[in-house]
Amino acid sequence: MRRLERDALIVGSVGLVLFVIGLLVEPRQALISYVFAYATVFTIVVGALIQLLMSHVTGARWFTVMRRVALGISGAMPAVAVLALPVFVGVAVIYSWTSPGTLPTDARPIVARKGVWLNVPFFVVRGVIYLAVWVIVDAAIRRRSLGMDGLDGMASAHATRRVRRLSAFGLVIVGLTMTFASFDWLMSLDPTWYSTVYGVYVFAGGFLAALGLIAVIARVASRAHAPLDGAVTPEHFGALGKLQLTFVIFWAYIAFSQFLIIWIGDIPLDSSWYVTRGAGSWGTLALLVVVGQFAIPFLALLPRATKRRPQFMWSLGVLLLVMHMLDVYWLVLPSLYPAGISFSWLDVAAPLMVAGFATAFASRRARGVRPLPVGDPYLAPAMTYSEP
Amino acid sequence: MRTAMREIRLLAEFGNAAQLIAAVERLRRERYHDLETYTPFDIPELDANLGLRRPRLGWFVLAAGLAGLVAAYGIQWWANVHSYPLNVGGRPLHSIPAFIPATFEGTVLAASLASFFGALLVLRFPKLWSIEDEVPDFYRSSIDRFWLAMHTFASDHDRAHAEQLLKESGALRTIARVGTEWQSVGRSLILIMVLFAGMNACSDRVGQGFDWKRMRAQPRYEPFGGSRFFQDGMAMRTPPPGTIPREAVSTSFDTAAVDTATLSRGANRFQVFCAVCHGVAGNGNSVVGDNMLPIKPPLLTSAPVVRLGATQLYAVITDGFGHMPSYAAQLTPADRWAVVAYVRTLQRGSAR
Numbered sequence: 041m042r043r044l045e046r047d048a049l050i051v052g053s054v055g056l057v058l059f060v061i062g063l064l065v066e067p068r069q070a071l072i073s074y075v076f077a078y079a080t081v082f083t084i085v086v087g088a089l090i091q092l093l094m095s096h097v098t099g100a101r102w103f104t105v106m107r108r109v110a111l112g113i114s115g116a117m118p119a120v121a122v123l124a125l126p127v128f129v130g131v132a133v134i135y136s137w138t139s140p141g142t143l144p145t146d147a148r149p150i151v152a153r154k155g156v157w158l159n160v161p162f163f164v165v166r167g168v169i170y171l172a173v174w175v176i177v178d179a180a181i182r183r184r185s186l187g188m189d190g191l192d193g194m195a196s197a198h199a200t201r202r203v204r205r206l207s208a209f210g211l212v213i214v215g216l217t218m219t220f221a222s223f224d225w226l227m228s229l230d231p232t233w234y235s236t237v238y239g240v241y242v243f244a245g246g247f248l249a250a251l252g253l254i255a256v257i258a259r260v261a262s263r264a265h266a267p268l269d270g271a272v273t274p275e276h277f278g279a280l281g282k283l284q285l286t287f288v289i290f291w292a293y294i295a296f297s298q299f300l301i302i303w304i305g306d307i308p309l310d311s312s313w314y315v316t317r318g319a320g321s322w323g324t325l326a327l328l329v330v331v332g333q334f335a336i337p338f339l340a341l342l343p344r345a346t347k348r349r350p351q352f353m354w355s356l357g358v359l360l361l362v363m364h365m366l367d368v369y370w371l372v373l374p375s376l377y378p379a380g381i382s383f384s385w386l387d388v389a390a391p392l393m394v395a396g397f398a399t400a401f402a403s404r405r406a407r408g409v410r411p412l413p414v415g416d417p418y419l420a421p422a423m424t425y426s427e428p
Numbered sequence: 429m430r431t432a433m434r435e436i437r438l439l440a441e442f443g444n445a446a447q448l449i450a451a452v453e454r455l456r457r458e459r460y461h462d463l464e465t466y467t468p469f470d471i472p473e474l475d476a477n478l479g480l481r482r483p484r485l486g487w488f489v490l491a492a493g494l495a496g497l498v499a500a501y502g503i504q505w506w507a508n509v510h511s512y513p514l515n516v517g518g519r520p521l522h523s524i525p526a527f528i529p530a531t532f533e534g535t536v537l538a539a540s541l542a543s544f545f546g547a548l549l550v551l552r553f554p555k556l557w558s559i560e561d562e563v564p565d566f567y568r569s570s571i572d573r574f575w576l577a578m579h580t581f582a583s584d585h586d587r588a589h590a591e592q593l594l595k596e597s598g599a600l601r602t603i604a605r606v607g608t609e610w611q612s613v614g615r616s617l618i619l620i621m622v623l624f625a626g627m628n629a630c631s632d633r634v635g636q637g638f639d640w641k642r643m644r645a646q647p648r649y650e651p652f653g654g655s656r657f658f659q660d661g662m663a664m665r666t667p668p669p670g671t672i673p674r675e676a677v678s679t680s681f682d683t684a685a686v687d688t689a690t691l692s693r694g695a696n697r698f699q700v701f702c703a704v705c706h707g708v709a710g711n712g713n714s715v716v717g718d719n720m721l722p723i724k725p726p727l728l729t730s731a732p733v734v735r736l737g738a739t740q741l742y743a744v745i746t747d748g749f750g751h752m753p754s755y756a757a758q759l760t761p762a763d764r765w766a767v768v769a770y771v772r773t774l775q776r777g778s779a780r
Contacts, residue, residue, distance in 0.1 A: 099721075099722075101721075194723070196722070197721075197722040197723045197724070198723075200722040201722060201723075296525075296528065299525065300525050300526070300528070300529070303525050304519075304525070304526060306517065306519075342490075343486070344482075344486070417721050417722045417724075418721055418722065421718060421721065
């Protein structure tokens with residue numbers, strides 16, 4: 041844990057230095073790359089928080105042994121809040137709606153109509169609200185969850201019910217803020233275009249990546265003599281695999297619904313977004329994401345045997361993380377380079393910085409936390425869980 | 429040799445789960461493999477000992493899903509491109525994205541139908557009748573007895589040996605019946621066909637002229653409702669003076685002075701009705717109790733329950749409390765008092 045914290049801090053610092061250099065050399069590229077990096081990370085961290093809330097609400101037993109893994113990931117939330125700073129500071133450079141004069145003439149009236157929502161002060165206020173909601177929900181769940189460690193009997197049963205009620209409320213507000221955050225930070229990169237299902241699309245990708253990251257960490261933490269050795273078994277990986285399969289399909293379903301509605305309507309204002317992202321090298325990238333985030337995981341997760349192999353789930357988790365990154369890249373970067381992929385060294389530097397600092401913060405916060413929720417009444421049945 | 433050709437089912441009844449588990453282990457060691465068990469609750473040890481294989485339903489479902497995919501796509505292609513080409517907003521006739529939703533639905537439909545009917549087939553359903561149904565007291569396998577069935581014996585000697593093993597393992601009795609599993613399924617299918625034939629025999633015309641409405645809305649008096657029949661205008665009658673409810677005859681009971689017969693009756697009723705949730709020892713250690721997480725049924729031996737008076741315990745059994753429903757329908761007043769007395773002995777036993 042300490043080594044991870046130190047290494048992540050070094051990686052983050054290197055990223056920070058490179059990012060600052062980039063900011064001086066080519067600010068617009070640096071900031072858009074930063075939005076890409078930030079969106080990749082915040083969706084995963086919020087996705088882990090949502091999985092945490094969902095496991096409390098549904099009373100899923102099998103997940104109890106992995107719950108502290110999800111709690112560990114969502115522990116990065118305060119860092120995520122602080123790392124949003126460059127987006128707020130650089131809003132005038134990143135988002136074209138801040139300077140309508142530079143937009144094409146036919147786009148100006150559309151953006152002007154959105155002025156009530158898309159203006160800098162409101163944008164910043166909204167952003168602060170989203171981040172505050174996530175930080176507070178994470179802190180509340182964390183406090184209650186850790187507080188349960190010393191309880192047993194009826195006290196822990198009642199605490200479980202309280203966490204469940206809190207999580208139900210948390211799910212609603214985190215879900216809504218996540219949707220609006222993706223509208224604000226990602227969809228408004230193309231201010232004339234909109235899609236109502238966009239927030240769900242971003243959530244689906246982030247949630248899937250969070251499940252991938254949970255599998256990766258659970259695999260590493262359940263090797264011999266690791267903290268979760270003996271607690272997380274093939275049975276739990278099997279259950280996690282089923283959840284991943286569900287959300288692989290869910291992501292594909294949402295992605296396709298959005299595409300089909302726009303494709304079949306064929307209105308220039310709507311379809312231009314897909315025209316840019318479907319042509320040339322962006323089209324190739326889109327195909328790669330469809331194969332890597334849907335076709336391969338879907339087929340790989342179908343058999344019972346594959347899901348129950350921890351090493352396999354680790355590999356698949358890495359694939360899902362990489363694909364989520366490419367997915368967000370495909371969402372963000374075409375607004376800067378509509379003609380085709382133009383790779384910049386800042387597309388590496390910015391993720392190093394954001395992921396490095398977020399990981400370092402999360403692992404520091406996980407210090408001294410028990411790897412299993414020992415006071416949870418569901419832990420005993422979770423340890424002996426076997427797939428039906 | 430005739431008996432070897434025809435299938436003989438050998439059934440054995442056991443008084444408890446441990447004997448059944450031991451019998452299954454022993455039979456498996458002696459290379460009897462075609463075993464089936466009937467128990468009132470899930471016994472995880474049996475799953476491992478019976479050597480159950482996972483059914484290969486998955487492949488069947490996958491094949492059906494792919495067939496549904498091809499069929500759904502094929503129908504759309506044939507209809508839109510070949511049979512009835514129609515220009516919709518200038519879209520190409522063969523437009524893949526527009527075909528995908530129905531293809532997806534077709535795949536899911538075929539796969540889920542295949543898994544439903546495939547599961548029925550694997551489980552040999554529908555089984556409205558089976559040989560076991562003709563064995564007296566077999567129904568107790570869903571209450572308090574544990575049954576084991578085995579079939580296909582190589583010889584009469586082989587069957588006699590199995591019977592011997594069952595007896596040695598503590599079987600209360602063994603019963604042999606002639607008949608096959610598929611015979612049950614066959615008879616069920618015939619029954620269902622007869623049922624359908626019977627339903628077909630009723631035409632709509634037979635029902636015509638029958639006043640269904642009168643059957644649905646019959647004149648009746650509601651409790652606490654009004655009535656023009658009685659002089660006081662009330663539907664409910666006041667019982668004659670001095671009437672007491674039937675159960676009121678036994679609202680008190682001296683739990684300190686119970687005889688052995690009452691206690692063993694209480695133990696029996698407790699194990700049948702209470703132990704499923706509260707556990708055989710009253711400590712909440714039960715499968716149902718585990719599934720009531722996070723709030724399990726209270727320990728009957730814990731201080732708050734010990735402090736309850738006998739009449740309070742009786743009232744909880746009669747009216748229910750919290751998640752516990754009323755057991756008035758299952759337990760007569762005398763039985764309820766017997767259970768209360770037995771709970772007291774459990775409490776005293778654990779206090780020691």
